[in-house]
Amino acid sequence: MSTRIVIMTNYNFIPILAIICLLVAHASAGAAATTSFNEEEEADRIVALPGQPKVAFQQFSGYVTVNEVAGRALFYWLTEAVQQPFEKPLVVWLNGGPGCSSVAYGASEEIGPFRINKTSSGLYLNKFSWNKLANVLFLETPAGVGFSYSNRSSDLFDTGDRRTAKDSLQFLIRWLDRFPRYKNREIYLTGESYAGHYVPQLAREIVNYNTNTKHKLNLKGFMVGNAVTDNYYDNLGTVTYWWSHAMISDKTYQQLMSTCDFQRQKESNECESLYYYAMDQEFGNIDQYNIYAPPCNNSDGSSRATRHNMRLPHQPRHSIFRQLAGYDPCTEKYAEIYYNRQDVQKALHANVTGRIPYKWTACSETLNRNWNDTENSILPTYRELIEAGLRIWVFSGDVDSVVPVTATRYSLARLKLHTTIPWYPWYVKKQVGGWTEVYKGLTFATVRGAGHEVPMFKPRAAFQLFSSFLQGKPLPKS
Incomplete structure (x- = not known):
């Protein structure tokens, strides 16, 4: 009897062993397949950045040439997911300006894995790094931003929306050739401010590209924050925000409303004078990117107003930075020190040939001043992309006066979308994180108490927002 039992036990054990062996072999083969990199990838691998803590995830950075004739090359920095990177989507982050660096802002003070310390x-x-949920690729676009460059210097004085979108598409196509393991991966585009143009325009380029090729990019959706969207409604919403938040007088509000033609790309001298009067005389010593934050004071106690025109709302910030409880806004200044270090550039494979004759800056004033084409409204593009079935989320920090929540709400209202889940408060850590409404084809959310760069001011809430977006689920109601 005992012998019989032993025989039966051994008999049943054989297929179990076989299955285990097969699983181990399969796992080993899979690991070998996923950990093999081609030479181009290896050349872009970041071993470690100067002063970097040890991390388990992999990083890559370098250049992708997008136009051989002009010698235009765009710089990227990929931070792979902390866990199971081969099962996670690819998320591309773009900063706006136009002319501002995704390395300086997105990577270094918002959603990247690292912060720069005070001594740089x-x-x-x-x-709350977003690479805990996805593989995040920071792209510096167009050429002239950050480490991205062009050998044709005239490109810096003749660029705009169209070239940025086309070059960014070329970047993605060629980058995926360099990193073939990402070719079938889900792709999401994200960004803020003037990336309210970049992101939907790039999405449109990808959708059009996919209709004419067998090798499609697996774009699933995009998300933009405090996004420049429509000239008229952005401008109207900004002036309304200033008035409704007691930043300007009734008289100035009425003068702006009666004098300014919000449809125009460039306002009249009379209108510009009213803007400058409001900022210089009525705003007072505040930070326009977060109206409830302490101001950026110079060493003598004075402050320099940050001015913006209504066509290009997110201009570079030039000031000594303030300290606000909960975050350190000096990271822009720290970034300009850190990324100009030769050892940092060497580790990033940046400016390796010395083709960039100027100092690395967080934002390029040259590009910003010479932006030669901009779409009056991105709303027609939204309609196209909703029709294409993309997942689209728009969010807004509600204490930003540069591209304020009123501007975004005015713009999105013109889409006249059907509401599927009415307005409700969403929560993070048992506190109201903001408010949201879900429409057919688009989700809108506010982030309570966040300024222009939402993940910098409210990192936990932004992380929840990103998590819900990736899952395609409404924000939590409790």
């Missing part, structure tokens, strides 16, 4: 000597970890 090293890095520390960001608790």
Whole structure:
């Protein structure tokens, strides 16, 4: 009897062993397949950045040439997912300006894995880095932004929306050739401010590209924050925000409303004078990117107003930075020190040939001043992309006066979308994170108490927003 049992036990054990062996072999083969990199990938691998804490995820950075004739090359920095990167989507982040660096802002003070310390000597970890949920690729576009460059200097004085979108598409196509393991991966585009143009325009380029090729890019959707959307409604919403938040007088509000033609790309001298009067005389010593934050004071106690025109709302910030509880806004200044270090550039494979004759800056004033084409409204593009079935989320920090929540709400209202889930408060850590409404084809959300760069001011809430977006689920009601 006992012998019989032993025989039966051994008999049943054989297929189990076989299955285990097959699983181990399969896992080993899969690991070998996923950890093999081609030479181009290896050349872009970041071993470690100066002063970087040890991390388990992999990083890559370098250049992709998008136009051989002009010698235009765009710089990228990929931070792979902390866990199971081969099962996670690819998320592309773009900063706006136009002319501002995704490395300086998105990577270094918003959603990247590292923050730069006060002495610019090293890095520390960001608790709410988005690469905990996805592989995040920071792209500096167009050429002339950050480490991206063109050998044709005239490109810096003749660029705009169209070239940016086309070059960014070329970048993605060629980058995926370099990183073939990402070719079938889900792709999401994200960004803020003037990336309210870049992101939908790039999405449109991808959708059009996919209709004419067998090798389609697996674009699933996009998300933009405090996004420049429509000239008229953005301008109207901005002036309304200033008045409704007691930043300007009734008299100035009425003068702006009666004098300015919000449809125009460039306002009249009379209108511009009213803007400058409001900013210089009525705003007072505030930070326009977060109206409830302490101002950026110079060493003598004075402050320099940050001015913007209504066509290009997110201009570079030039000032000594303030300290606000909960975050350190000096990271822009720290970034300009850190990324100009030769050892940092060498680790990033940036400016390796010395083709960039100027100092690395967080924003390019040259590009900003010479932006030669901009779409009056991105709303027709939204309609196209909703029709294409993309997942689209728009969010807005509600204490930003540069591209304020009123501007975004006015713009989105023109789409006249059907509401599927009415307005409700959403929560993070048992606190109201903001408010949201879900429409057919688009989700809108506010982030309570966040300024222009939402993930910098409210990192936990932004992380929840990103998580819900990736899952395609409404924001939590409790």
